[in-house]
Amino acid sequence: xxxQPFTLWHYDGESGLRRTPRLIADDAGFTxxxxxxxxxxxxxxxxxxxxxxxxxxxxxxxxxxGWRLGLGGAIPxxxxxRLPQPERYGGFIDRIGLVRASAIFLAIAATVVFAVMSAPxxxxxxxxxxFEKKLGDAIVGDFGGRFCNGxxxxxxxxxxxxxxxxxxxxxxxxVAKVPMVNAxxxxxxxxxxxxxxxxxxxxxDEVAGVLGHEIGHxxxxxxxxxxxxxxxxxxxxxxxxxxxxxxxxxxxxxxxxREAERAADDASIAAMKRAQISPAATAGFFARLGVMExxxxxxxxxxxxxxxxxxxxxxxxxxxxSAARNAQYRPALTRDQWEALxxxxxxxxDVKDDMGWLGR
Amino acid sequence: xxxxxxxxxxxxxWREFAPIALTNLLLTIVTLGFYRFWATTRERRYLWSQTxxxxxxxxxxxTGKELFVGFxxxxxxxxxxxxxxxxxxxxxxxxxxxxxxxxITLGIYVFFLYLYGLARFRALRYRLSRSWWRGIRGxxxxxxxxxxWSSVWKQAVGxxxxxxxxxxxxxxxxxxxxxxxxxxxxxxxxxADFGKIMWRYILCYAAPFIVLFxxxxxxxxxxxxxxxxxGDPGAGAMVTVFAxxxxxxxxxxxxxxxxxxxxxxxAVGSLRLTTLDFEFTARTKDWIKLFxxxxxxVVVTLGIGIAFLGYRNWSFFVRHMEAGGEIDVAALTQxxxxxxxxxxxxxxxxxxGAI
Numbered sequence: 001x002x003x004q005p006f007t008l009w010h011y012d013g014e015s016g017l018r019r020t021p022r023l024i025a026d027d028a029g030f031t032x033x034x035x036x037x038x039x040x041x042x043x044x045x046x047x048x049x050x051x052x053x054x055x056x057x058x059x060x061x062x063x064x065x066g067w068r069l070g071l072g073g074a075i076p077x078x079x080x081x082r083l084p085q086p087e088r089y090g091g092f093i094d095r096i097g098l099v100r101a102s103a104i105f106l107a108i109a110a111t112v113v114f115a116v117m118s119a120p121x122x123x124x125x126x127x128x129x130x131f132e133k134k135l136g137d138a139i140v141g142d143f144g145g146r147f148c149n150g151x152x153x154x155x156x157x158x159x160x161x162x163x164x165x166x167x168x169x170x171x172x173x174x175v176a177k178v179p180m181v182n183a184x185x186x187x188x189x190x191x192x193x194x195x196x197x198x199x200x201x202x203x204x205d206e207v208a209g210v211l212g213h214e215i216g217h218x219x220x221x222x223x224x225x226x227x228x229x230x231x232x233x234x235x236x237x238x239x240x241x242x243x244x245x246x247x248x249x250x251x252x253x254x255x256x257x258r259e260a261e262r263a264a265d266d267a268s269i270a271a272m273k274r275a276q277i278s279p280a281a282t283a284g285f286f287a288r289l290g291v292m293e294x295x296x297x298x299x300x301x302x303x304x305x306x307x308x309x310x311x312x313x314x315x316x317x318x319x320x321x322s323a324a325r326n327a328q329y330r331p332a333l334t335r336d337q338w339e340a341l342x343x344x345x346x347x348x349x350d351v352k353d354d355m356g357w358l359g360r
Numbered sequence: 361x362x363x364x365x366x367x368x369x370x371x372x373x374w375r376e377f378a379p380i381a382l383t384n385l386l387l388t389i390v391t392l393g394f395y396r397f398w399a400t401t402r403e404r405r406y407l408w409s410q411t412x413x414x415x416x417x418x419x420x421x422x423t424g425k426e427l428f429v430g431f432x433x434x435x436x437x438x439x440x441x442x443x444x445x446x447x448x449x450x451x452x453x454x455x456x457x458x459x460x461x462x463x464i465t466l467g468i469y470v471f472f473l474y475l476y477g478l479a480r481f482r483a484l485r486y487r488l489s490r491s492w493w494r495g496i497r498g499x500x501x502x503x504x505x506x507x508x509w510s511s512v513w514k515q516a517v518g519x520x521x522x523x524x525x526x527x528x529x530x531x532x533x534x535x536x537x538x539x540x541x542x543x544x545x546x547x548x549x550x551x552a553d554f555g556k557i558m559w560r561y562i563l564c565y566a567a568p569f570i571v572l573f574x575x576x577x578x579x580x581x582x583x584x585x586x587x588x589x590x591g592d593p594g595a596g597a598m599v600t601v602f603a604x605x606x607x608x609x610x611x612x613x614x615x616x617x618x619x620x621x622x623x624x625x626x627a628v629g630s631l632r633l634t635t636l637d638f639e640f641t642a643r644t645k646d647w648i649k650l651f652x653x654x655x656x657x658v659v660v661t662l663g664i665g666i667a668f669l670g671y672r673n674w675s676f677f678v679r680h681m682e683a684g685g686e687i688d689v690a691a692l693t694q695x696x697x698x699x700x701x702x703x704x705x706x707x708x709x710x711x712x713g714a715i
Contacts, residue, residue, distance in 0.1 A: 017690045
């Protein structure tokens, strides 16, 4: 291949006029000379490589934006060896090489993800209960006046809670008038049962399994963990493109981990066993919800509980199998207590029941 | 000045671009996305350097660091309101301050709308200030704060008039935005006329009604079969319903695209820089080809093709750009506008294009 003759062009950064000066080089620097005058001397070390343009190497000056020198063809050796190298991937990566840099980044990324995923487990137990309680109060308040106070209802609920709370955690369990089948554990030992769940349940024993599960989350401090995990993830995934990040985030934080769900179920079953309440009833409740799900569709808002607590045959079996055949079970609540609990909202004339804000 | 048929030409090729695209993808993945600012910069440096305008190539001088700083600033700016919407809002409503919560939320949305306008302006200004041609760059002396408000009220007017004034809002904002930009010592000007694209828009506007009406008419035979009770209406009904859904998913994006193509031709066609007149020649079918090609590329390469979308979009854009008239390069002097310090983080946050 015949080498192209050496070509040189220049813009001074002040006008758009293309020049073709002569370049006079020495060890320290160079001077550009044309019929209009000369520019220089300019030190070689002042040159910044700006990549290539149409096969020609382009150089600029740090202090003079727009000043450009383009060199093409066979660059004379005395000039070529003094020219700086252009950057490729960015400073740090160019110095250590692409492969090594990728390996380092990968290691850092894995460490960061691991730390963020596991940090909540270590931090959550050290969050002071008083702070968590304040946080819970701030989030829940009086639930917009939707807490129900029908006569005898709260007393019955407290009686049920006492049986399922062997560790005597400071709990605050309330029923809210919301037409959804759901129960949630919130920071600060607050548990809210939506009254539609009570209506769908056939007995206090069925509610006991669900309540025991939420108490399990409180006991294991899962709520604080979930909050911390969500906060941490939104920070690291902020670096990713909005869409993928948001999707991931929702995926990872909307629900507790499967292990946490399982642990809460185990806690629920253990508590029921101690209180001599049959877990078989809860299994029956799950089975009925499963049938409703098939009928109403998974996305049904009314069956909110299922989106945060996915039903599976395993879960139902877990409760069913832990019912001991020859154990002496007794009803979780008396008939009167259960009736007061089911009607806790319909017997309360003051409760608000508009739910526009929940329709999101 | 030159005998080429268009003043703009894209002279890159994808084999040259592939090493850039693939290493960008790799580094972006292993850094959990943080490399993307530097990736964008590398990509633009290549694309600009392969773009010829009249007789010389463009040069991109933006840096990854600028984009990163822009991003950090935006996170700071948006974090508080977003946190409020996420947590504070619910707490306020639960505590019975619903009215106050709604007012604050509305305020935050207006603030976001303002930021959106500001973002578009500043991104354009940033890009022009980092784009060089013949050692000269573009820019703007305006910070865009006024434009942000224009963007809020013009878009509000556009939507309030049952959406019929949207073409006016788009054209008027385009003209305002470009009217404040310059390249070297020359100012841009734009006088896009919404009247010229109104027919397209009305078609776009009426499309839902037309489709709905067409759907209803198509249902008549089905209803009649069901009414008489003979024959099996199942198949006919299913076909009609599927055709109806397909129509919605195919026709609506097409009509919106048809409007957008007309808007871009009018908007770019109205753009001037001193004696230069710009033109954008992409018709609706060109846009469709671009989008179908993009989708096909990503699907066939199982997602790796994402790394090439920037290349495809840029080359599409340049191939359809034209300019007429002459520019006196000796009189083209350096821009004296202030160069913004940080990149287009704000725009990045809203995920829209700058032009």
